[in-house]
Amino acid sequence: MLLGIVADLHANLEATQAILKKLDEIRPDRIICLGDLAGYNANPNEVIDLIRERDIACLMGNHDAAACGLEEPWFFNSHAQAAISWQAERLREDNRRWLRNLPPAIRLNGKFIGVHGALVSRDDYILDWLDAMRQMDALEESGVRICFFGHSHRASLFSEKGGVEITGQTITCQLHRNNRYFINPGSVGQPRDHDCRAAFGLFDTANLTFEFCRVEYDIEITAGKILACGLPAGLANRLAAGR
Numbered sequence: 001m002l003l004g005i006v007a008d009l010h011a012n013l014e015a016t017q018a019i020l021k022k023l024d025e026i027r028p029d030r031i032i033c034l035g036d037l038a039g040y041n042a043n044p045n046e047v048i049d050l051i052r053e054r055d056i057a058c059l060m061g062n063h064d065a066a067a068c069g070l071e072e073p074w075f076f077n078s079h080a081q082a083a084i085s086w087q088a089e090r091l092r093e094d095n096r097r098w099l100r101n102l103p104p105a106i107r108l109n110g111k112f113i114g115v116h117g118a119l120v121s122r123d124d125y126i127l128d129w130l131d132a133m134r135q136m137d138a139l140e141e142s143g144v145r146i147c148f149f150g151h152s153h154r155a156s157l158f159s160e161k162g163g164v165e166i167t168g169q170t171i172t173c174q175l176h177r178n179n180r181y182f183i184n185p186g187s188v189g190q191p192r193d194h195d196c197r198a199a200f201g202l203f204d205t206a207n208l209t210f211e212f213c214r215v216e217y218d219i220e221i222t223a224g225k226i227l228a229c230g231l232p233a234g235l236a237n238r239l240a241a242g243r
């Protein structure tokens with residue numbers, strides 16, 4: 001089975017359309033979304049609609065929880081808070097309900113698990129190999145060897161047998177059956193790994209390969225919408241910087 005994996009779309013319509021167009025060409029058997037459809041950019045309803053239309057299996061990110069009113073964004077920085085407040089006022093009721101009902105994790109074939117930030121908490125970041133290894137007990141408890149995660153907005157792969165970090169390139173990694181992995185496909189809507197292109201991943205479950213993919217999109221349109229909505233200019237500027 002070929003699995004498309006997307007994360008951290010963050011209401012970026014142009015980036016979401018670009019990766020879905022590419023995925024339409026590739027035609028994976030399934031697509032899963034690791035959360036954070038809301039936050040930061042100007043098109044929350046449009047992005048949620050695209051994911052709902054395609055019936056993509058999705059879990060709840062921390063920005064989704066805040067946008068739909070399940071959690072207070074106390075620990076968000078001021079730019080993130082501004083965007084979440086703006087979006088919470090504009091979310092359609094059906095999309096708010098849909099966000100509220102997203103699960104905290106997705107299990108696939110009893111072999112893989114998808115979470116937002118980390119296994120223990122969706123708010124925890126896995127930024128480096130040590131962070132990943134601190135999740136190893138929880139991975140063993142979950143009974144699987146591969147955990148897909150988002151939240152850091154950095155394309156990364158951490159292997160139990162040696163730290164590997166992949167950043168910002170189209171590259172295919174061969175996984176091994178007797179190893180354990182934490183894999184982040186990177187962010188669709190606000191990459192922070194110094195590559196401004198929208199990111200997604202392709203996992204071939206038979207051959208155990210994971211491909212990191214990047215797609216260009218029109219950042220100027222997305223940034224222009226942020227400014228036109230009166231959201232902080234820093235949210236617009238960071239898109240082109242990829243950080």
Ligand SMILES: [Fe+2]
Binds near residue numbers: 036061153
């Ligand atoms: Fe995020």
